[in-house]
Amino acid sequence: MQQKITLRLRPEEAFSESAIHRYISQHAGVKSTAISGYHTLKKSIDARGKNILYNITVNAFINEPFYHSTIQDFHFKDVQTSSKQVIIIGAGPAGLFAALKLIESGIKPIILERGKDVKSRRRDLAALNKQGIINPESNYCFGEGGAGTYSDGKLYTRSNKRGDINRILQLFVRFGAPDNILYDAHPHIGTNKLPQIITAMRELITSCGGEVLFNKKVVDFNLQNNTIKEVLTADLSKYSADAFVLATGHSARDIFELLHKKNILIEAKPFALGVRVEHPQTLIDSIQYHCNVRGEFLPPASYSLVEQVNEKGVFSFCMCPGGIIAPASTNPEELVVNGWSPSKRNNAFANSGMVVQVTSEDTYKHTQHLNINTDHPLRFMYFQQMVEQKAYQLGGGNFTAPAQRLVDFCTNKTSASIPENSYLPGLQSANLMSVLPDFIYKALSEGFQVFGKKKKGYYTNDAIVVATESRTSSPVRIPRNNETLEHPQLNNFYPCGEGAGYAGGIVSAAMDGERIASIICEKFSSLSNA
Ligand SMILES: Cc1cc2nc3c(=O)[nH]c(=O)nc-3n(C[C@H](O)[C@H](O)[C@H](O)COP(=O)(O)OP(=O)(O)OC[C@H]3O[C@@H](n4cnc5c(N)ncnc54)[C@H](O)[C@@H]3O)c2cc1C
Incomplete structure (x- = not known):
């Protein structure tokens, strides 16, 4: 017999074969020897409560031989002589x-x-x-x-x-x-x-x-x-x-x-634009896991934030725990940042895009100098490009990126210094208000403060914001x-x-x-x- 069982386990138990085996036998009401094996169907972390638990759903093999058949077969054909x-x-x-x-x-x-x-x-x-x-x-x-x-x-x-x-x-x-x-x-x-x-x-x-x-x-x-x-x-x-x-x-x-x-x-397509924010990973861990130090059985914590500010959606995007902020530009003199992480996500920082929805009315105001029609299909692309060029200039060249501490950003103050960070080409302290269109700056600075109320410790000058996260989706x-x-x-x-x-x-x-x-x-x- 095979039985689907969902277990709620403490982190250290979730990584112990013997503990999982024991819980399966308890749950199924059979002796441990009756279980020939199991494979995991779903694994997630429930960090809502004080005690963090893993939810693990397994398919257990009880009183029948175990086999593992998760990997599908694919049949790739020889297409050398294909007529098409x-x-x-x-x-x-x-x-x-x-x-x-x-x-x-x-x-x-x-x-x-x-x-x-x-x-x-x-x-x-x-x-x-x-x-x-x-x-x-x-x-x-x-x-x-x-x-x-x-x-x-x-x-x-x-x-x-x-x-x-x-x-x-x-x-x-x-x-x-x-x-x-x-x-x-x-x-x-x-x-x-x-x-x-x-x-x-x-x-x-x-x-x-x-x-x-x-x-x-x-x-x-x-x-x-x-x-x-x-x-x-x-x-x-x-x-x-x-x-x-x-x-x-x-x-x-x-x-x-x-x-x-x-x-x-x-056709022009609305997209979102903003900044990348980086916190010490230990800070995000302590916020998400309600602890001082993350236990060894928990992965570096991530977050997902969304808020409606002045009728604009502000949301986190492509969060990279234990990651690196990277220069994701494709052209000289345009600065775009994004993030990556190694498989272990073991870098000291947690970064995430924080972006604001951009609509046609927004782009119209900011691209008037280009003398393009209000329905020009490339209007979002030109808007995106304009912000990337400003970010490059403010960074001072060579893909050095303009950055500000988070609270300084929200209070419109140029930071006296930029803390240690993951961005390899280097950061330049600057006032990002001069790069970001006003509606984006306002929505982001309000959004960050709201997020700080939801996640105690998030709104801090130990975090930095880096411009600009502009390639969130196609314009x-x-x-x-x-x-x-x-x-x-x-x-x-x-x-x-x-x-x-x-x-x-x-x-x-x-x-x-x-x-x-x-x-x-x-x-x-x-x-x-x-
Ligand atoms: C740093 C970074 C981190 C990201 N992290 C994640 C993540 O963790 N998870 C996630 O889901 N998504 C992530 N994304 C987004 C994700 O990579 C894209 O959504 C996805 O790759 C889109 O796939 P695509 O094939 O449509 O286009 P692309 O991956 O953009 O591929 C397009 C390809 O077309 C080629 N090309 C362009 N123009 C021409 C031309 N004229 N002639 C010939 N070739 C051309 C390009 O060189 C490129 O190889 C990340 C992106 C970046 C930059």
Whole structure:
């Protein structure tokens, strides 16, 4: 017999096989020897009360032999001689998962990626962090694996209606992720492990006959009779295929500009912008776990905060416990920050984006000097770019970022000093009010004070805010037909993933990639049956 059992355990018990075994036998009312084994289905922490508990749901095997069958089988086909080919532009999660899905259906994907492979990309990140030199084609957003590669690798999403989350997690495990991501309530992989996983995905794609080509920046599309005929890359190569998937992410501004220039319909999409806040991890641990020192069986604590301030949503975004604030810019003279963590999340600081919703009325006021129409599809992108440029200037160059202590930020006081922090290119004390549009500054400073009331100790000058967190989601949507998922003007063109406005995060981008690949396969098979 197999029985699903939920246990509430003290942290030290949650990591003891014998304790779990004992509790299962008590719960099931059978002798310990009757339990041949168990596997974990769900694991989460309940830190609401004074005593912190783990909730662990297991599938216990009672009086029957134990077997472990959590890892799914995937059948990747040889696509070398496939009669159909799909060009995928961008090797982020959307592009890679689209390619894997196509291979499962026997169709050859050819990925064109503007950046470098994960290993070579690392050198460009080092130059950015140590010397403040950016490679516009190879950075935290561009290169193999996309923006998700050098991230925290958080794998949770609220978009559970958009696809099969478990399948995405299973695929990550298939390519080398630890299997606890299958049951942890807030799974994450960590920057140190992601590159090997991405490499394994590429090796599978190429071993099946697909192609992954680097330094292939798509710079133009040749159109013919409502279809894309071929794409051109910066090195003057041309690629044609039966279908084209555009999975270029939220930072490919040149792609948005190109689509607009070619009169391919795109739409402005509201997004959120703000700062990254960093606290000592010990402080966040003590707030979240109501203790002075975090016990050894608890992970570095995280938080999620949301508040409505002056009819504006202010919310935490992409929180990285034990993490590092990173320069996530893609262009010289524009400063964007984001965060990452290693798998152990064992750095001394906890950082999180803290951002405010941006609407059309907001952008209108702040982009009037650009002389663009109020309905210009790139208005949010220009607004985003303007704030990033101001942040770069205020930081003083070389990706040194402007920063302020948290209470000083909220009371509009330039900080006399900036405490020790995780941002490698260095921080410059500055008044962030001169970077952030007034409505963002006001909403953030009120929001931080409200959060300080909810979380005692959070509102402190031991924390810093760093500008600017501006790439929270795409500022543009590339429309697609609800059913065929094709672009309304081009019937072999599939906007996909975060850049097209249909995903936000690794898992949802991966699910969107799979969805697009499935619909392309259906189309090919219906054409061949016709
Ligand atoms: C530092 C950092 C940390 C993050 N942490 C997390 C996290 O913990 N969890 C989470 O869920 N999300 C996180 N994100 C967000 C996440 O990475 C993205 O949501 C996700 O990667 C989007 O996937 P995508 O495939 O749609 O686009 P992307 O990952 O942006 O991939 C787009 C790809 O297209 C390529 N490209 C762009 N233009 C062209 C062109 N013209 N020609 C050819 N190729 C092109 C790019 O080089 C890139 O590789 C983080 C992002 C960053 C930057």
